[in-house]
Amino acid sequence: MTESQDKFENGGINIDGFNSDRILEADDDESDLGSAPVIQATASNHGANGLLAQNCCGFPVTNRPTSFLSGIGKFGARRKGGRRHGGADLYGKDGQAVLAVATGVVVRPPYYFKARTLGLDIRHTGGFIIRYGEISGRSFGLATDSKILKGQKIGEMKYVPGAPQAMLHFELYKGNVSGKLTEPGTPYRRRSDLINPEPYLIHWEKNK
Amino acid sequence: MSRRKTIFFVVATTLVIFAVLRLHISSGMAVVKVEKPLTPIAEAKDENLKGKRQIALSSTLASSQLKQKSPIQISSLTEAESKHQTLLSLTTVLAEAMSLNLSPATLVRDLNLIGYQPTASKDDVAYMDSMIVIQTKNALPGSRYFRAQFFGDDEGHYQPQHVSFELQPGTSLKDVTSALTSAFGGSLPAPAYRDREWTSYKFPDGYTVWTKILNSEDIKENAISAHSPEDVGTIQVAIEKEIAGHEDEPL
Numbered sequence: 234m235t236e237s238q239d240k241f242e243n244g245g246i247n248i249d250g251f252n253s254d255r256i257l258e259a260d261d262d263e264s265d266l267g268s269a270p271v272i273q274a275t276a277s278n279h280g281a282n283g284l285l286a287q288n289c290c291g292f293p294v295t296n297r298p299t300s301f302l303s304g305i306g307k308f309g310a311r312r313k314g315g316r317r318h319g320g321a322d323l324y325g326k327d328g329q330a331v332l333a334v335a336t337g338v339v340v341r342p343p344y345y346f347k348a349r350t351l352g353l354d355i356r357h358t359g360g361f362i363i364r365y366g367e368i369s370g371r372s373f374g375l376a377t378d379s380k381i382l383k384g385q386k387i388g389e390m391k392y393v394p395g396a397p398q399a400m401l402h403f404e405l406y407k408g409n410v411s412g413k414l415t416e417p418g419t420p421y422r423r424r425s426d427l428i429n430p431e432p433y434l435i436h437w438e439k440n441k
Numbered sequence: 442m443s444r445r446k447t448i449f450f451v452v453a454t455t456l457v458i459f460a461v462l463r464l465h466i467s468s469g470m471a472v473v474k475v476e477k478p479l480t481p482i483a484e485a486k487d488e489n490l491k492g493k494r495q496i497a498l499s500s501t502l503a504s505s506q507l508k509q510k511s512p513i514q515i516s517s518l519t520e521a522e523s524k525h526q527t528l529l530s531l532t533t534v535l536a537e538a539m540s541l542n543l544s545p546a547t548l549v550r551d552l553n554l555i556g557y558q559p560t561a562s563k564d565d566v567a568y569m570d571s572m573i574v575i576q577t578k579n580a581l582p583g584s585r586y587f588r589a590q591f592f593g594d595d596e597g598h599y600q601p602q603h604v605s606f607e608l609q610p611g612t613s614l615k616d617v618t619s620a621l622t623s624a625f626g627g628s629l630p631a632p633a634y635r636d637r638e639w640t641s642y643k644f645p646d647g648y649t650v651w652t653k654i655l656n657s658e659d660i661k662e663n664a665i666s667a668h669s670p671e672d673v674g675t676i677q678v679a680i681e682k683e684i685a686g687h688e689d690e691p692l
Contacts, residue, residue, distance in 0.1 A: 305689070309543040318686040331660050342564045344574075344590055345603040347685045348641075348692040349653060349677070351664060354569065362568060368683055370662035377564060395691035402685055413570035413594050415602075415684045422686065 273348075282359040282407060284433045289359065290334040291384050292437045294401055298323035301434065306400065308333045308429050309421075319421035320366065321430050324398040331388040331401050333366050334437065335359070339379040342389075343372070353382055356408060364414060365400030367391060405430035453551075522582030528616060530555040531584060531606050532624040532678070538589060538604045539648050539680045540625075545573045545591050545599050556581055573599055583609050586666045586677075602682045607655075608665070610674030617652055617676055625650075634691035641692045651692060653677045 283289050295388065301307060306322025337357035346352035350367040353375065357363060368388030375387060392399035407426035416424050485679060518526065531650035534551055543551070545561055552559040565571045574590040587606040593599040608617065618640070622629050629648040629650070633643040641651040653659070655675040668675070 303644060312688060316686065316688075320686060330492065340565065340569050341572065344572065345588070345605065345665065345679070347679070347683070347687065348639075348649075348651060349659070349679075356568065360568075370479065370659070370663045370665065374663045375664070377566070393638060394639050394692050398685065402687075408568050411568050411570075411595065413592050415570075415592060422684070 239374055272375065281323075282361040284359065284361060285436055286359075290357075290433070290437050291332060292324050292434070293332050293334050293363075293365070293403060294325055294390070295330045296325060297438070298325050298401075298422055299398070300433060304397075306397070315420060316422060317420045319423040319427055320364070320402045320404040321434060323401045323434075324401055325390045325400065327390060327392045327399040328369070329399065330386045330392045331390060333381045333385045333387050334363060334382060335356075335383045337363075337381045339375050339377055339381060342376050342379070343368075343370075347411065350393060351388070353388060354414070355387070360408040362406040362408040362414075364402075364404040365404070366404065366433045367393065367400055371380075403430055403434070469554065471625070482523050520582065521583075524612070525616070527581040527584050528608065528612070528620045529623070530581065531587070532617075532620040534682050535604050536621075536624040537648070538572070538601050539682065540646070543601060545575060545589075548575060548589055548601070548604075552577065552587070557587065557588075570594065582613065585609070588665065603679060603683060604681075605677055605679035608676045608678065610672065612676050614652065614676060616656065617678060621650060621678070622653075639692065643691070647688065648680055649692065650678075650680045653679075 244256055249270060298308070301321040301323050306318070306324060308318060309320045310318040312318060333355060334344070335357040337355045339353070339358045340362065341352070341354035343351040343353050346366050346368075349370055350388055353365045355363055355365070365388060367390070369391035371389055373387055375381075381387065388401075390401055391401040404414070404422060405428050410424060410426045412424055414423055414424050419425070421427055443642070478500075534548070534555065537551065538548055549559045549561060552575070555568050556579075559575050560578055561575045563571055563573045571593045573591040575591075576692065577587045580587075585607050588603070589601060589605075590598040590603040618629070619688055621642075630642050632640050632642065634641040638654045638656060639651065641649055643649050653676070655673060655677060657669070657670070658672050660670070660672050660675075
């Protein structure tokens with residue numbers, strides 16, 4: 234285990250005084266994505282899109298999930314054919330609430346994501362986009378342009394048979410480009426502005 | 442014969458059958474009785490057509506334009522035969538949509554051919570991809586809630602990600618499996634997952650076909666399709682491209 238990984242798994246993060254050039258992003262050529270990245274932010278930029286700013290964001294699920302920093306649900310976990318996992322899977326219980334991490338607007342209302350679970354895409358204040366995936370089919374009255382409040386319940390985890398547990402599949406995008414979120418031909422099969430959500434999730438969880 | 446060719450053959454055969462039927466009808470040699478056109482598209486409601494003895498055919502098989510056609514009734518089919526015809530048609534469309542990587546326009550054309558009155562909605566959102574959702578204003582006997590989702594890029598290239606439909610309670614899962622087998626060229630992979638409600642088949646091209654018998658929880662406040670308690674037992678049939686990065690899972 235690397236020092237940084239150990240730091241993350243013990244929940245100890247320090248965002249002050251880091252440079253902003255080592256935020257691990259999807260297009261980085263990291264040979265070993267199994268080790269956790271270092272949170273990078275400066276006092277002025279608070280990380281990408283203000284994601285680490287005070288009161289920016291909250292944690293997206295109610296109860297503490299099992300670790301999203303290891304195993305097959307980890308961001309960057311290897312898949313068949315050289316593919317990498319483009320999200321972080323926050324495991325929990327069937328029906329567990331999924332919360333909006335920040336204020337925002339629904340840019341894509343619920344759509345079929347996988348095996349009757351839904352995806353929901355929200356553009357949050359600061360411009361970043363989150364794809365909340367594998368949530369239940371229940372309706373929470375969300376439509377395109379619905380305004381979302383930080384902490385608002387936007388869905389529930391839904392167990393898909395054969396998966397390790399019910400989960401929230403969490404994808405984070407800077408939101409500074411356009412085009413398909415799901416993009417063949419890249420290791421993550423995702424758009425170029427995909428970023429590793431782990432540091433932010435850790436930060437939000439610590440501050441919730 | 443490769444799977445792709447086989448599916449193409451099945452689809453082509455289906456279309457030819459429709460064409461022959463139509464020729465018989467238009468030439469007065471029909472073995473079936475043609476009745477008045479159905480309700481115009483704008484007035485048709487999903488539930489209006491449920492359970493009625495009818496099958497619809499497009500009047501222009503070769504057209505690739507997104508034309509809305511008035512279907513015709515064929516009263517010689519029993520209700521069971523109509524439902525079975527629906528099942529065969531829909532499973533063929535399902536197989537064709539993903540295996541042949543159909544464009545939204547082609548899918549709309551094919552839906553017209555089997556009697557649907559499809560609608561396509563496209564959302565273009567800043568900083569996002571565009572998505573086309575195809576649904577239908579009517580339902581073929583024994584079915585409802587046809588839905589197809591396509592994701593597109595800035596150049597207007599769209600790929601199907603999800604296609605599904607529902608079959609009313611009482612439909613035999615065995616019949617569904619048989620229809621799927623035919624639609625996919627005579628064979629399906631061994632189920633990747635199976636329990637009392639779910640069955641899934643994983644294809645090497647990266648898509649999954651699944652069937653789900655809806656239970657009482659499935660039909661509660663569904664964000665995409667509305668149900669009532671008597672819909673427990675509905676079978677949803679879908680084909681999906683894996684986008685979650687969970688392709689190692691059986692569903």
